[in-house]
Structure formats: structure tokens, C-alpha cells
Amino acid sequence: MAVEATGPWRGLRNATILLVIWEIVGRLDLVAGGALPGISEILFRLWQDWADYPRHIWATVYASTLGFIIGNTIGIGAGVLFALSPTALRLFRGVNIAVFALPPIAIAPILVLTLSGMAPRIVLAALGVYFVTMTATVIGLSQADSRATDVIRAYGGGRWDILRQVQFRGAMPSILAGLRVAAPNAVLGAILAEFGGGGRWGLGAYLLGSLGRGEPDRLWGIGLVATVIAGLSYAVFAVLATRTIGATRAVTLNTAVPDAAAPAGSRLGRGALTLGTIALPFIVWWGFIKLTGVPDLISKTPFGVVDYLFLGPTAETAQARLLAALAETLPITFIGMAAGLGFAFLLAISSRLFPRAIEAFMPIALVTQTMPLVALTPLLVLILGRGTSLTLWVTISVTFFPAFVTLAQGLALVPRSAEDLPRAYGASRWTEMRMVTLPASLPYLFAATRLTVPRALLGVMIAEWLATGKGLGNLLNQSRGFLDYGMIWTVAAVSVLLSVVFYQGVVIIERRLLRRLGMATAE
Known part of the structure; x- marks a missing residue:
């Protein structure tokens, strides 16, 4: 009697099948004339x-670990503050989005020139994890069960008791899901800083030195090592999330409507808060330049960017170059963002409806997530060339998995009783999904969309920077070569502004829809 593989054994079986297929395809040189070597060739x-x-691995692990700890400490602390104070959340919204939307490839050379030693790598790794963890913390805390909160209050508990005994416990699955996404991001941030010229040692520096040798097996080897490091960091928090979610999932559905956020006060107060939200990122920008003592030749304050783009003698040329780059970058960004989010949505639903089929796909998904883009993109160039298909593939790969993790977490946290009720009346799995599970997980859908918006632009720019020679990424690369720091700062500022506009559009839609449905929002 055959025994069907279950649990970890099924995943091991699927991974083994994929490795065998990889070996056969690589040995027969079926992909781009040997651009994909066999797994045995790569390992040899x-x-x-x-x-x-060893020294390259140590440098990358050291920087990414410190950045991960620092970024997540700040992210969780900020998430608690923002969950407790909607005013603080609105005030720092601009800074939060700017931190997440900053293209690492744009600020890596600036950090290398302004900071010393391992600091650029640590800072970039910390920036890569802050927003994801902060957003996960705010989402988790804001979705606390109001019934448990009322019990704590009835027994004389205060705000701290509610936070410690209800909100933090309920938020742990969401926070751990954020840490799962953040862990590979820290590795990516460190490698991007190394790739941007941050020292001799590190996998990014090793990859950069190996690109021109025409040795796919070496490039795949470096990518494989980076993937193992990022994958192990992901796996640690995936195991913790699996162990935690069963103890924190609600048994029944909370039918109470969450309290609406208190208004910001008078119209004058709301106006002052809006101005503060807009001004704070520019104050932080100006303060960073002044505190680090960056030379005027390299640094550009907000006014310096305005002068470069609109008032300076080369403003007309700069505008023409920027607009031409935007015309190439934005269309593929929208397409990649929609495709990545749509793929994540279908994958999350399929993980509930067809769990075994998704398990077969997950090894491939994990590789696309955990292999850092600067390692993956040169390898994809060998396979796909330097056209639009490469950019679209990179954009989808960088957007779909964080969105999938967030969506899957939201679907998994839907109370069992809410799912059992339509089944008791004979509803199909799809009907139960459509009428109960998806509406209950809407906050996580919007959280996934907010994560996708800036990452789509980042994916396109990395593909343009490393491969296609088009758009904002290529303009940034050219500006680095010409030491055109004005354009470097301009590209960074424009990419942030675009991400802020897209992000704010999602927030407005989310706020209106969830308020209409009587659900809590976490902006």
C-alpha cells in the first residue's frame, strides 16, 4: 500500500524533482546555450x-544581521507608536513612505561617499527592513479583537495591559510575517551596498568582480550562496510563524465594529498636520546632509534639486533626460505591479483551494524571493536577454512574493467558525472564499498592495540599471559614471515622489472602502 508524502516530506520531494530537472536541462545546455548550468556543475x-x-560571506552576513536588528527594532517600536497614535502615523507617513521608496541603487553610492566602513551596508540593510516590519506591526495591532480588549477594560486594565495581553499577542503572526519578508530584504540591502562600491569584501563585491568573466557557473554559485543565506533567514521566521499562529488565531468572528479613528481636531489642526506630513521628509533630508557633513559637490538639498532641475543652466537638458527616462520606466512599472499583485492574489487563493499544487510551486517562489536581485538579474540576462521580458520578470519576482506572504497571512487568520458557517449550509469552497474569507482579509489585501507599489518601481530600476540600458535605472547609472550628483539626487527624489503618489492613492481607496464596510484601517 503506497503512503502519500505529507508535510515536509512532500516539500523535499518536490524540491528533489526540480533539482533533477534542473540538472538534466543544464547538462544538455537547453537554456541559452549553457547560460543555465547543471546544479552539479554549479556545486563543483x-x-x-x-x-x-568565507570572508565575502562573513562581510555580508555581518552587515545584514546588524541592519536587520537595527531596522526591525526601530520598525517594531515605530509600529507600536503609530498604532497607539493615529496622529503620529499621519505625521510620519511621508517619512515612512520615503524610507521604503528610496531606491537603494540611488542612495548606495551616496552612502558610500558619506559614511565609512561597514556603515553604508548596515544602513541600507536597515532601510530595507524598516517599512515592512513597521507596516506589519501596525496592521497586527490595529486588528486586535475588540471583545478581548473590552474584557481587559472591564477588569480595570489600562492601555499598557491591553497592548501587552491582547494586541501584541494577536499581532505576533502579522509581525512574524513581516520579519519573513524583511530577512531577505536585509541581505539584499547589504549586497546592493557592496555592489555599489562599498568595500572589497562581500558577496556583492565578489559578484561585481565576476560579471565580466563569462562564467555562468561562478555567477550561479555566488547567487546560490546568497540565496541560501537569505533563505535560511526566511526559514527561521517561517518556522516561528507556523508555531505561533495556532495560539493566536481567533476561534470566532469579531462582529463588533472597531472604533473609528478620532479626528485630528479643528480644520486648522488638520491643515497643520498635513503640512507637517509634507515637510517632515524634506526636514529629514536636509538634516541628514547637515549632520553627515557631506561636501556640497556631492550633496543636494531639496532646494538644490529644484535649482538643478528648474533654475540651473542645464535645467532644460536635465528635464528632457528625466522625462525620456520616465516615459520608458513608468509603463512597465504599472504592468509589472499589476501582474505581480494579481499573481500574488491568485497564488494566495490557490494556497487555500489547492494547497498541494502550491507546495510544488513554492521552491521556485522561494528562490525568486531569497536570491538577491543583483545576483539574479545577471543570470536572467543570460537566459532572457536584455529586453522587456527581463524587466517584467524581475518586476514580478520582486513584487509578488511579499504580497503573497501578506495575503496568505490574512487568509490564514480568518476565524474557523466564519469559514465553517457557509460550509454547514452546503456552500462550495469557492463560495466560502468569496463571501467570507476574502472580505475578512481585505486589510491584508491593501497592505499587500502598499508593499507592492514601491517595490515595482525598484524592480524596474534594477533591471534597467544592470541589464536593459533604459529608463530611470540607466539614467542613474549614467549619472554615476559622469559624477552628475544633481541627477542622482533628482532620480532618487522623483522615484520617492512617484511611490508616495501611488501609495497615497491606495491608502485613499482603502480608507473609503473599509470604512464603508465598517472595518478598521491601518494607514
Whole structure:
């Protein structure tokens, strides 16, 4: 009698099948004439080069670990503050979005020139994890069960008791889901800083030095090592999330309507808050330049960017270059963003309706998420070339998995009784999903969309920077070569502004829809 593989064994079986297929395809040179070597060839080259790896691995792990700890400490602390104070959340919204939307490839050379030692890598790793963890913390705390909160209050508990005994416990699955996404981001941030010129040691520096040698097996080996590091960091928090979610999931559906957020006060107060939200990112920008003592040749204050783009002698040329780059970048960004989010949505639903089929796909999904983009993109160039298909693939790969993790977490937290009720009346799995599960997980759908917006632009710019020679990414690369720091700061500022506009559009739609449905929002 055959015994069907279950749990971890099924995942191991699927991974083994994929590795066998990879080996056959690579050995027969079926992909781009050998651009995808067999897994045994990659491992053999990795063994040959292993003496080069320890110092590179240590440099990357050290920077990404410190950045992960610092970024998540700040992110969780800020998330608690923002969950407790909607006013603080609105005030810092501009800063939060700017931090998340800053293209690492734009600020990496600036950080390398302004900071010393490992600091650029640590800062970039911390920036890569802050927003994801902060958003997950706010979402988790804001979705606390109001019935448990009322019980704590009835027994004389205060705000701290509610936070500690109800909100934090209920938010742990959401926070751990955020940490799962943040862990590979920290590795990516460190490698991007290394790739941007941040020192001799590190996997990014090793990859940069190996690009021109025409050795796919070495490039795949470096990418494989980076993937293992990021994958292990992801796996740690995936295991913690699996162990935690069963103890924190609600048994029944909370039918109470959450309290609406208190208004910001008078019209004058709301206007002052809006002005503060807009001004704070520019104050932080100006303060960073002044505190670090960046030379005027390199630094550009907000006024410096305005002068460069509108008032300076080369303003007309700068505007023409910027507009031409935007015309190439924005269309593929919208397409990639929609495709990535749509794919994540279908994958999250399928994970509930067809769990076994998704398990077969998950090894591929994990590789696309955990392999840092600067390692993955040169390998995709060998396979796909330098056209639009490469940019679209990179954009989808960088957007769909964080959105999928967030959506899957929201679907998993829907109370069992809410799902059992339509089934008791004979409803199909799809009917139960459509009428109960999806509406109950709407806050997570919007959270996934907010995560997708800036990452789509980042994915397009990385593909343009490393491969296609088009758009904002290529303009940034050219500006670095020409030491045109005005354009570097301009591209960074414009990409942030675009992400803020897109992000704010999602927030407005979310606020109106969830308020109409009587659900809490976490802006």
C-alpha cells in the first residue's frame, strides 16, 4: 500500500524533482546555450572557488544581521507608536513612505561617499527592513479583537495591559510575517551596498568582480550562496510563524465594529498636520546632509534639486533626460505591479483551494524571493536577454512574493467558525472564499498592495540599471559614471515622489472602502 508524502516530506520531494530537472536541462545546455548550468556543475565550481567565500560571506552576513536588528527594532517600536497614535502615523507617513521608496541603487553610492566602513551596508540593510516590519506591526495591532480588549477594560486594565495581553499577542503572526519578508530584504540591502562600491569584501563585491568573466557557473554559485543565506533567514521566521499562529488565531468572528479613528481636531489642526506630513521628509533630508557633513559637490538639498532641475543652466537638458527616462520606466512599472499583485492574489487563493499544487510551486517562489536581485538579474540576462521580458520578470519576482506572504497571512487568520458557517449550509469552497474569507482579509489585501507599489518601481530600476540600458535605472547609472550628483539626487527624489503618489492613492481607496464596510484601517 503506497503512503502519500505529507508535510515536509512532500516539500523535499518536490524540491528533489526540480533539482533533477534542473540538472538534466543544464547538462544538455537547453537554456541559452549553457547560460543555465547543471546544479552539479554549479556545486563543483562552488567547491573550487570555496576558498574565496568565507570572508565575502562573513562581510555580508555581518552587515545584514546588524541592519536587520537595527531596522526591525526601530520598525517594531515605530509600529507600536503609530498604532497607539493615529496622529503620529499621519505625521510620519511621508517619512515612512520615503524610507521604503528610496531606491537603494540611488542612495548606495551616496552612502558610500558619506559614511565609512561597514556603515553604508548596515544602513541600507536597515532601510530595507524598516517599512515592512513597521507596516506589519501596525496592521497586527490595529486588528486586535475588540471583545478581548473590552474584557481587559472591564477588569480595570489600562492601555499598557491591553497592548501587552491582547494586541501584541494577536499581532505576533502579522509581525512574524513581516520579519519573513524583511530577512531577505536585509541581505539584499547589504549586497546592493557592496555592489555599489562599498568595500572589497562581500558577496556583492565578489559578484561585481565576476560579471565580466563569462562564467555562468561562478555567477550561479555566488547567487546560490546568497540565496541560501537569505533563505535560511526566511526559514527561521517561517518556522516561528507556523508555531505561533495556532495560539493566536481567533476561534470566532469579531462582529463588533472597531472604533473609528478620532479626528485630528479643528480644520486648522488638520491643515497643520498635513503640512507637517509634507515637510517632515524634506526636514529629514536636509538634516541628514547637515549632520553627515557631506561636501556640497556631492550633496543636494531639496532646494538644490529644484535649482538643478528648474533654475540651473542645464535645467532644460536635465528635464528632457528625466522625462525620456520616465516615459520608458513608468509603463512597465504599472504592468509589472499589476501582474505581480494579481499573481500574488491568485497564488494566495490557490494556497487555500489547492494547497498541494502550491507546495510544488513554492521552491521556485522561494528562490525568486531569497536570491538577491543583483545576483539574479545577471543570470536572467543570460537566459532572457536584455529586453522587456527581463524587466517584467524581475518586476514580478520582486513584487509578488511579499504580497503573497501578506495575503496568505490574512487568509490564514480568518476565524474557523466564519469559514465553517457557509460550509454547514452546503456552500462550495469557492463560495466560502468569496463571501467570507476574502472580505475578512481585505486589510491584508491593501497592505499587500502598499508593499507592492514601491517595490515595482525598484524592480524596474534594477533591471534597467544592470541589464536593459533604459529608463530611470540607466539614467542613474549614467549619472554615476559622469559624477552628475544633481541627477542622482533628482532620480532618487522623483522615484520617492512617484511611490508616495501611488501609495497615497491606495491608502485613499482603502480608507473609503473599509470604512464603508465598517472595518478598521491601518494607514
